[in-house]
Amino acid sequence: MAIIGSFALLLALALSVYSFLAGIIALVFQKQASHPSLQPGEKTAYHPGMSRSTGGTSLAALLRQGSERIGETARRAGVATFAAVLLASVVLVICAFRDDFSIAYILHHSNRDLPGPYKFAVLWSGQEGSLLFWSLLLAAYGFVLRLRYKTDARLFAYASVVLAGVQIFFLSLLNFAAHPFAIVQGTIPADGNGLNPLLQYPEMVIHPPMLYLGYVGFTVPFAFALGALIMKYPGEKWIHITRRWTMVTWAFLTCGVFLGAHWAYSVLGWGGYWGWDPVENASLMPWLAGTAFLHSVMMQEKRGMLKMWNMWLVFATFWLAILGTFLTRSGIISSVHAFAQSSIGEWFGWFLLITFAVFVFFFFKNKSHLKSEHKLESLVSRESSFLFNNLLFVLLCFTVLWGTWFPKISELVQGNKVTVGAPFYNRVAIPVALLLLILTAIGPLLAWRKTSLESLKRNFLWPTIGAIAVAIFLMITPQSWGSVFGLKPWQDISYFYSLMAVALSVLVTLTVASEFYRGGRVISKHTGQGMFASMVQLTHRNTRRYGGYIVHFGVVVVIIGFAGAAFNQDKEMEMKNGDQMTIGPYTLICRSYTDDDAPNYASEWALLDVYKGGKQIDTMTPVRRFYKASQQTSTMPDIRSTLNEDLYVVFEGLNPDNGHPIIKAHLNPLVMWIWMGVWVMLIGTVLALVPNAPAPVRVPAPGRLGQAHPAPVATGD
Amino acid sequence: MPSRLSLLSKVGIRGRKAAQTLLLCAAVFALLGAGDPATRFTEIGHQMMCICGCNQILLECNHVGCPASDGMRNELMASLTRGDSDSLVEQGFVQKYGPTVLAAPTTKGFDRAAYVIPFAALIFGFGLIVLVIRAWKNRPAPTLADGLRPVRGAELEQFRDQAGKETDL
Numbered sequence: 001m002a003i004i005g006s007f008a009l010l011l012a013l014a015l016s017v018y019s020f021l022a023g024i025i026a027l028v029f030q031k032q033a034s035h036p037s038l039q040p041g042e043k044t045a046y047h048p049g050m051s052r053s054t055g056g057t058s059l060a061a062l063l064r065q066g067s068e069r070i071g072e073t074a075r076r077a078g079v080a081t082f083a084a085v086l087l088a089s090v091v092l093v094i095c096a097f098r099d100d101f102s103i104a105y106i107l108h109h110s111n112r113d114l115p116g117p118y119k120f121a122v123l124w125s126g127q128e129g130s131l132l133f134w135s136l137l138l139a140a141y142g143f144v145l146r147l148r149y150k151t152d153a154r155l156f157a158y159a160s161v162v163l164a165g166v167q168i169f170f171l172s173l174l175n176f177a178a179h180p181f182a183i184v185q186g187t188i189p190a191d192g193n194g195l196n197p198l199l200q201y202p203e204m205v206i207h208p209p210m211l212y213l214g215y216v217g218f219t220v221p222f223a224f225a226l227g228a229l230i231m232k233y234p235g236e237k238w239i240h241i242t243r244r245w246t247m248v249t250w251a252f253l254t255c256g257v258f259l260g261a262h263w264a265y266s267v268l269g270w271g272g273y274w275g276w277d278p279v280e281n282a283s284l285m286p287w288l289a290g291t292a293f294l295h296s297v298m299m300q301e302k303r304g305m306l307k308m309w310n311m312w313l314v315f316a317t318f319w320l321a322i323l324g325t326f327l328t329r330s331g332i333i334s335s336v337h338a339f340a341q342s343s344i345g346e347w348f349g350w351f352l353l354i355t356f357a358v359f360v361f362f363f364f365k366n367k368s369h370l371k372s373e374h375k376l377e378s379l380v381s382r383e384s385s386f387l388f389n390n391l392l393f394v395l396l397c398f399t400v401l402w403g404t405w406f407p408k409i410s411e412l413v414q415g416n417k418v419t420v421g422a423p424f425y426n427r428v429a430i431p432v433a434l435l436l437l438i439l440t441a442i443g444p445l446l447a448w449r450k451t452s453l454e455s456l457k458r459n460f461l462w463p464t465i466g467a468i469a470v471a472i473f474l475m476i477t478p479q480s481w482g483s484v485f486g487l488k489p490w491q492d493i494s495y496f497y498s499l500m501a502v503a504l505s506v507l508v509t510l511t512v513a514s515e516f517y518r519g520g521r522v523i524s525k526h527t528g529q530g531m532f533a534s535m536v537q538l539t540h541r542n543t544r545r546y547g548g549y550i551v552h553f554g555v556v557v558v559i560i561g562f563a564g565a566a567f568n569q570d571k572e573m574e575m576k577n578g579d580q581m582t583i584g585p586y587t588l589i590c591r592s593y594t595d596d597d598a599p600n601y602a603s604e605w606a607l608l609d610v611y612k613g614g615k616q617i618d619t620m621t622p623v624r625r626f627y628k629a630s631q632q633t634s635t636m637p638d639i640r641s642t643l644n645e646d647l648y649v650v651f652e653g654l655n656p657d658n659g660h661p662i663i664k665a666h667l668n669p670l671v672m673w674i675w676m677g678v679w680v681m682l683i684g685t686v687l688a689l690v691p692n693a694p695a696p697v698r699v700p701a702p703g704r705l706g707q708a709h710p711a712p713v714a715t716g717d
Numbered sequence: 718m719p720s721r722l723s724l725l726s727k728v729g730i731r732g733r734k735a736a737q738t739l740l741l742c743a744a745v746f747a748l749l750g751a752g753d754p755a756t757r758f759t760e761i762g763h764q765m766m767c768i769c770g771c772n773q774i775l776l777e778c779n780h781v782g783c784p785a786s787d788g789m790r791n792e793l794m795a796s797l798t799r800g801d802s803d804s805l806v807e808q809g810f811v812q813k814y815g816p817t818v819l820a821a822p823t824t825k826g827f828d829r830a831a832y833v834i835p836f837a838a839l840i841f842g843f844g845l846i847v848l849v850i851r852a853w854k855n856r857p858a859p860t861l862a863d864g865l866r867p868v869r870g871a872e873l874e875q876f877r878d879q880a881g882k883e884t885d886l
Contacts (some may be wrong), residue, residue, distance in 0.1 A: 270777045277772065376853040384850055391842040399835045414827050416816050419766050422774065424821035428835045478779065563863050 002103050004089035004180040009132075012084035012139070013171040016164050019077040023161035025700035026071030027231075030154070033063035034214040059642075071157055077148050078160055081167060082143035089123060096122040101192050104182045105129055109630035111194040117205050118195050125199055127329065127344070128180035133208075133679035134325075135170040140165065145220060155238055158227025159220070166219050169351050177344050179339040187342035194629025197601075200269045207259040211283060214253025215321040217287055220245045221293075225311055229362050232369040236301055242314070243297050244689065250290050251685040257283050258678040269650045271570060271666035273674070276425050282324025285397050292393035299386050300372075302448060307370040309390070313589040315359050320397070322352055332408065358603040361716045378450035392436040399429050401435040430497050437504040437559065440552055441511045463510035471503040482644050483669035484569035484583065496564035501563040505556035512549045519546075531580040547688025554684055557677030564645070564670025569579045572664040574655055575606070584667040586647055591619070593651075593661045601625040606661045607653050610640065620650035622663070623712055645669040754797050761806055762793055766820050774820055789814075 092105070096119045101107040109126045110119055118125075124133040136381055142163045149156040175179065221242045228238040260283065265273035274280060293313040299306045325331075330345020376383055405422045410418045443457045445451075479486030489496035519536035527534065539546035573581045575590040583590075593606040605623040623636040633653075640647040648666040655662055759776065767778035769785040775793070778786040789810075797805045810818045822828035 270773055272777065275772070375856050376850055378854070379847075379850055384846075387846050387850065388843075391839075391846055395835065395839055395842060398838060402834060403831070410822070410831075418822045418828060418831075420822060420831065421763055421766060421820035421821055424831060427821070428832060432835075432839065667810045694760065 001091055001095050001098070001100060002181040002183060005095070006087045006179070008084045008088035008091065009171065009174050009179075009181070012081050012088065012135075013168065013175050015077045015081040015084060016167045017169055019074045019081060020164035020168055022070050022074035022077065023157060023164060026067045026074055027157060027161065028368060029063045029067030029070065030157075033060045033067060066229065074164075075149060075157070075160060078142050078146045078164055081164075085132070085139040085171075088174075088180075089132055089563075092129060092132060093123055096120070099192070101190075102184055102188050103180075104184050105180045106185055107189060109192070110194055111192040111600075111630070112191075114195055115600065116228065117202070118200055118453065120206045121199070121208075122195065124212065125204075127194055128174070128178040128182075130208070131170060131174055131178050131344075132180050133214055134216055135167065135174060137209075137212055138163065138167050138170060138219060141217060141220050145223075151241065152237065154231065155224065155241070157612060158231050159223040162226050163219060163629070164221035166223075169347075173344060173347055177395045177658055178348055184535055188291070191629060194425045194600075194627055197625065197627040197630060197632045197634035198267055200600075200627070200634070201263060203259055203263040203266065207256060207263050209256075210252050210259055211256030214249055214256045215283075215286065215324065215530065216308075217249030217252055217541035218246065218290060218318045218321045221314050226359060226362065226527045229311060229366055229370075234365055236304070239297055239300055239310070243294070243301075246294060246297075246314075246317075247292060247685060247689055248703055250287070250294060250683055253283070253287050253290065254678065254685070257287055258675070262675060265638065265671070266637065267634065269637050269652075269664075271568065271648050271664075271668060273566075273671070276403070276420075276422050278404045279324070279328050281400045282320075282327045285324065285400050286317050286321040286403075289313060290392050292390045292397070295386055295393070296390045299383060304372050305383070307372045308367060311370060312365065313390075313394075316397075317351065319355065320401075322348065322355070327404070333511075347491055376449075380446065380451045380453070380456065382443065382446045382448045382451075385439060385446050389436070389439050389443060392432055396429060396432050396436070399425075399432065401485060403428070426494070426497075426713040431557075434497070434504060436502050437501065437508060437556070439508040441504065443551065444515055444552070445511055448612040459514065460510070463507050463514060466510045467503045467507035470506045471499055474499060474502060483569075483667070484564060492566070498563040498566040499557050505560050505563075508552060508556045512553050515549060516546070537693070539687065540690075543690045544688045547684045547686075547690070550684030550687060551681050552684075554680030554682075557680055558674050559677075560656055560673030561670045561672070561677060564668065564673070567669045568666060569613070570664060570666040572652070572662065574658075575608075575658045575663045576660045581663065581665060583647075583665045584645070585612050586665075586667070588620070588649065588663070588665060590663070600629070601627045604651065604654065604661070606663060608638075608649060608663070610647065619650050620647070622649045624651045624653055631680055641672045643670075643672055646671040753843060757797055757803070758794060761797070762790065764807075764820050765789070765793075765810060765818055768814050768818055 083323075092103075095103050095106050096110050097116070099106070099110070099112050101110075105123065105128050106128060109129065110122045114122075115435065122129060124130045135501045139375075142160065145156060145163065146160055149160070189301050223243045224238055224245070227233070260280065261273040264275070264280075265271075293310060296306050296310055296313060300310050321473075326345060326348035330348060332345060349498075378384070406420045407417045420503055441463070442460075445456065447455075474485060474487045475489070477485040484498070486504070487495055487499050489499045514539065516535050517540040519704040520531050523529065523534035523538050524531055527537075529537065569583060572580055573579070575581065575588075577590055578590055580587055580589045587610070589609045589611065591607040591609050593604070595602065595604045603623050603625045605621050608620045608622070610618040610620055618640055620638040620640060622638040625636060626632075627634065635650050637650045637653070638650055646668040648668055650664045650666075652664050654660065753850075761775035763774055765775040767773050767775050767783065767786045769778065769783050771778055771783070775786060775789055792810075793806065796858065797811060801809070807819065807823075822831040824832060
């Protein structure tokens with residue numbers, strides 16, 4: 001099996017190299033064919049026996065035909081690369097299921113008693129496998145792109161070459177530096193070392209694929225952007241194509257990032273979902289840059305502005321995704337997530353340098369093509385809000401990058417490392433995020449070109465009053481209502497941030513609602529439909545705009561969830577049978593504790609009755625497992641989620657002196673809002689991808705325009 | 718002119734008063750609850766890392782039998798009971814465990830750059846965008862072909878109002 005896998009990888013590399021080189025040759029020929037000197041009527045000294053113009057025409061035709069044929073073979077080689085990488089991946093998974101421990105990767109990441117889904121997940125659980133998986137996803141994206149080449153054959157040909165270039169890098173890594181089919185030397189052990197216990201959780205089967213679909217997916221917008229830059233693509237069509245790919249990729253990355261947060265929350269047992277670990281940061285950076293691009297791209301589509309800036313944003317997003325991989329795999333920055341340290345960090349370093357150099361070269365070579373007429377009428381306009389929006393997203397991205405690299409910079413400058421953890425990001429990133437939230441509320445209400453202060457006042461008055469009312473309500477309500485009530489922002493800066501976050505979230509929600517309401521009212525007035533049906537129609541008429549609003553709403557739901565973190569409580573206690581612990585409104589009584597044995601792991605667990613207001617409402621069973629193959633332990637917290645708060649109970653282990661279980665309970669307010677908000681964000685994104693309804697709203701045009709028939713009114717973004 | 722000057726001075730006095738009030742409020746808020754040892758334990762404990770290699774905040778480290786966190790927590794409590802100031806507690810920990818024990822860079826020496834750079838970038842970025850917007854705003858409108866003239870000023874406002882009324886948005 002290992003031979004088949006190795007051969008498939010070599011074949012894939014050969015096909016990628018062919019796709020890349022033949023693609024370049026085809027594009028060069030194509031360029032030559034369209035050269036003015038080879039056009040009919042142009043003088044050329046190509047063939048002495050022919051008339052000059054005929055010679056030029058036939059040579060051009062010959063070159064065109066040749067380039068088309070070579071280009072087609074390059075495209076097919078790209079398609080075949082997918083088949084070869086898929087074969088290698090399938091072989092690796094089969095080897096995992098067959099417990100083929102002659103393959104070093106399987107030996108180190110699997111064992112006989114590992115459940116089936118985790119054997120499947122072995123594909124992305126280690127260094128080599130995850131690189132193979134990355135390559136597979138890249139090939140899959142390339143496969144789809146190459147099948148859809150008829151959308152714009154020339155642009156897709158350029159993008160295909162760029163993708164093949166990136167694919168060559170990953171396949172070279174797999175063939176020469178991190179071979180997933182490397183054979184174990186000497187005696188083959190009877191059983192494998194097993195999968196890291198932290199990875200043995202159902203979400204582990206979907207979190208990495210989602211994250212990788214996001215990381216890898218950003219190669220596609222980059223490929224289109226670089227292709228458009230190299231070929232000096234006329235017009236903005238490439239940006240329309242790129243935007244859809246970016247949205248899909250962004251949705252995957254969003255899903256991946258939050259699944260990671262949920263996995264950390266559900267498995268790591270420290271009661272939190274985000275630790276500002278370098279690897280977590282690595283996933284956040286491309287997300288922030290990609291989000292900035294999704295916003296600023298509208299400026300290019302609507303006003304033809306920010307062409308150079310958008311080019312850099314696409315590149316930065318791709319580059320940061322690779323940088324994240326470099327961080328994870330080079331060992332340059334210490335992280336609990338990092339893969340085993342290896343030489344592939346150098347490969348990634350070189351790849352980052354080369355891609356940067358290539359992009360910068362073509363950018364400066366062809367930047368005149370990206371020049372656009374920038375003209376603004378007012379500071380109070382949608383255009384300005386997008387500029388500030390981009391500033392804040394890029395600044396947040398920079399802050400995360402700065403914080404991630406600061407330990408290394410500090411080591412270089414002052415000779416000692418420092419830790420850059422949550423307190424740093426809370427101090428620096430939260431104020432910027434709050435500013436961004438203000439912009440999220442204001443931006444959609446601003447008109448393109450110019451907004452009058454009067455309309456701004458009219459649109460903002462009620463949402464602002466609503467936000468202030470909620471803030472006052474949260475401050476004056478009694479604390480007994482729940483953790484977030486009776487909030488005293490002067491007691492702690494984190495309370496102040498929380499109050500601001502909730503108030504601004506309400507502001508965004510009300511501005512979004514007012515947009516739906518005002519648009520729906522117009523349709524309702526002209527069609528006689530009910531308000532809800534009108535709003536549905538409104539959304540269908542401009543899915544991108546209203547889908548975007550739903551995404552904004554999802555973001556504020558997530559932010560409200562984050563705001564709850566300021567009120568987290570925890571308590572730790574040694575609990576023998578009958579002992580009780582009180583945390584917030586809950587009382588936990590230890591009914592018993594016991595142990596269990598399964599083929600893959602042994603477990604210890606506690607049985608805790610949960611009381612609220614004197615009534616038993618639940619029984620919780622936090623578990624601590626000991627994985628036999630890897631000889632490692634892992635906690636499985638039991639979480640009781642409600643809209644108000646999560647009761648999160650961890651079985652930390654047994655006191656070695658008396659054998660009593662140590663239980664840690666966390667009370668985490670509003671966490672469920674985070675996961676709900678992500679669903680809303682994803683629904684909004686899917687909605688934004690749905691094509692608009694074909695017919696615009698028709699209203700009778702006034703006589704001034706001299707039209708008796710109805711004039712179409714379309715809603716703009 | 719004198720009335721304008723007095724108006725400016727009034728605005729200046731009000732501004733100063735507002736700034737003083739804000740400063741006072743900030744000082745009061747900062748000092749509220751600062752003396753409570755339990756609050757201080759929680760606050761300082763969340764500003765430090767466990768040094769066992771788990772990469773977790775000291776008070777969030779949840780390893781049973783962790784070789785470091787229990788001792789560190791006891792040391793922290795002892796320092797606070799002794800009445801050590803926050804900075805003295807931190808200094809003691811840094812001397813014993815090295816600078817990585819602090820969960821965030823300090824605000825001294827080069828570490829200050831960690832905080833200054835992002836906010837400097839924010840201010841610089843804001844300034845830059847305002848300048849860019851001004852420059853774009855002051856650009857002359859592109860000339861139109863066939864003798865058409867660009868619509869500006871009051872006439873543009875009139876059309877804008879009309880569009881607003883017609884679309885009712």
